Amino acid sequence: MNTQIFDSIGNFDAEGNSGTRRAAFQQLAKHGTKLALAAATPLLASCALIGPAIAPDTGLAKQTLAFAILLEELEHAFYVQALAAPGLIPPSDRVVIEQISKHEGAHVTFLNTGLTGIGGSPQPAPQFDFTGGGKYPGVFRNYRTFLEVAQMFEENGVKAYKGQAGNLITSNSLLTAALRIHSVEARHTAEIRHLRGEKSWTGAFDEPATKEQILRATQPFIRKA
Amino acid sequence: MMAQAQGNGVNLGTGDIAVLNFAYALEQLEAAFYIRVTSSFYSGASSRERQVLSDIREHEVAHRDFFKRTIGASAIPDLEFNFESVNFRDRQSVLTTARTFEDTGVAAYNGAGQLLRDPNHLLAAGRIVSVEARHAAVLRDLLAPRTAAFAGDDVVDAFGLGAVEPPGKIMQTVAPFIRTPINSAGLPKA
Numbered sequence: 001m002n003t004q005i006f007d008s009i010g011n012f013d014a015e016g017n018s019g020t021r022r023a024a025f026q027q028l029a030k031h032g033t034k035l036a037l038a039a040a041t042p043l044l045a046s047c048a049l050i051g052p053a054i055a056p057d058t059g060l061a062k063q064t065l066a067f068a069i070l071l072e073e074l075e076h077a078f079y080v081q082a083l084a085a086p087g088l089i090p091p092s093d094r095v096v097i098e099q100i101s102k103h104e105g106a107h108v109t110f111l112n113t114g115l116t117g118i119g120g121s122p123q124p125a126p127q128f129d130f131t132g133g134g135k136y137p138g139v140f141r142n143y144r145t146f147l148e149v150a151q152m153f154e155e156n157g158v159k160a161y162k163g164q165a166g167n168l169i170t171s172n173s174l175l176t177a178a179l180r181i182h183s184v185e186a187r188h189t190a191e192i193r194h195l196r197g198e199k200s201w202t203g204a205f206d207e208p209a210t211k212e213q214i215l216r217a218t219q220p221f222i223r224k225a
Numbered sequence: 226m227m228a229q230a231q232g233n234g235v236n237l238g239t240g241d242i243a244v245l246n247f248a249y250a251l252e253q254l255e256a257a258f259y260i261r262v263t264s265s266f267y268s269g270a271s272s273r274e275r276q277v278l279s280d281i282r283e284h285e286v287a288h289r290d291f292f293k294r295t296i297g298a299s300a301i302p303d304l305e306f307n308f309e310s311v312n313f314r315d316r317q318s319v320l321t322t323a324r325t326f327e328d329t330g331v332a333a334y335n336g337a338g339q340l341l342r343d344p345n346h347l348l349a350a351g352r353i354v355s356v357e358a359r360h361a362a363v364l365r366d367l368l369a370p371r372t373a374a375f376a377g378d379d380v381v382d383a384f385g386l387g388a389v390e391p392p393g394k395i396m397q398t399v400a401p402f403i404r405t406p407i408n409s410a411g412l413p414k415a
Contacts (some may be wrong), residue, residue: 110385182355190363205287
């Protein structure tokens with residue numbers, strides 16, 4: 001991931017002037033070889049986490065971002081370990097898991113940049129225990145178990161973003177960024193379910209979950225400090 | 226062609242109602258499409274494909290009816306559609322059209338969320354958009370099995386953000402499929 005792009009955007013957001021914006025575009029042109037500038041414009045808009053549209057309750061926005069970052073760190077670390085586990089992921093499915101892992105890593109970076117942009121301080125990721133305290137001992141040896149845990153993480157991600165969206169309704173940029181991530185998590189869960197031989201949905205409507213519900217489900221996977 | 230931002234045609238209304246009617250129009254389009262698809266499957270449709278397309282039809286009908294109920298007296302009428310460009314006997318034509326509708330739906334909801342003022346409406350849209358994203362992923366997997374296409378770089382950017390489009394752009398994308406003129410002038414702007 002190209003952290004210099006994020007640095008540039010962070011500067012743009014913090015200063016919010018066109019000169020810095022131009023510099024940000026130059027950075028994008030310089031470093032983002034795959035990024036067409038046309039495509040970068042909405043990105044910058046989505047990254048503009050500072051400005052008049054910011055939520056009046058910045059504390060709530062920071063808490064919401066920190067919560068999202070935790071879930072994304074969990075997912076990203078999970079896929080990184082899985083991809084490194086010998087013989088776990090069949091060659092046929094590797095491209096799928098790599099694509100998901102790439103997105104989760106990008107989400108971590110993006111959200112940390114956003115948190116910094118609204119004056120928050122990114123924290124180091126906690127240590128994870130992907131056996132869930134021993135419930136899934138074969139998580140990185142048995143592909144079925146890995147997919148089961150992956151589906152749980154992805155479904156929880158979808159539910160979590162859906163549940164948090166209302167907290168961001170006063171900030172267009174934060175809300176839109178969260179919605180865009182939400183839709184990517186939903187694509188992930190659909191594909192993971194398919195890899196498991198399951199239907200990719202449970203019905204016409206997906207339900208949200210509260211932060212408390214998600215933290216309760218996630219807690220067994222986080223090592224005590 | 227669908228008339229836009231003009232004084233004639235079906236009026237979406239203003240504020241949240243306009244956004245909901247916008248979503249209702251898209252769901253009407255999708256429901257009509259899948260009803261047609263599943264009334265006589267293209268030849269060679271696998272059992273998985275039949276199941277997927279039938280499930281999606283059920284979901285889109287449920288979404289359509291949800292908006293009709295939710296919007297109530299301010300709901301737009303039933304729209305008329307034009308699927309002349311689709312060859313319903315051809316797998317590729319059906320699945321690529323379906324993929325376009327689903328990807329468009331996801332981008333539309335992603336863009337419309339910030340236009341809503343009522344958190345209940347936002348949650349309603351959120352309960353639907355993730356299902357649309359699931360549809361999009363599965364259709365993409367049918368067209369390119371076991372690849373990165375389900376969440377491809379064409380719909381997810383380098384920041385891991387899913388595609389987003391403002392309603393005006395979405396209206397242009399779906400215009401060839403909608404016969405009924407629509408007046409979207411009252412849609413809120415970001």
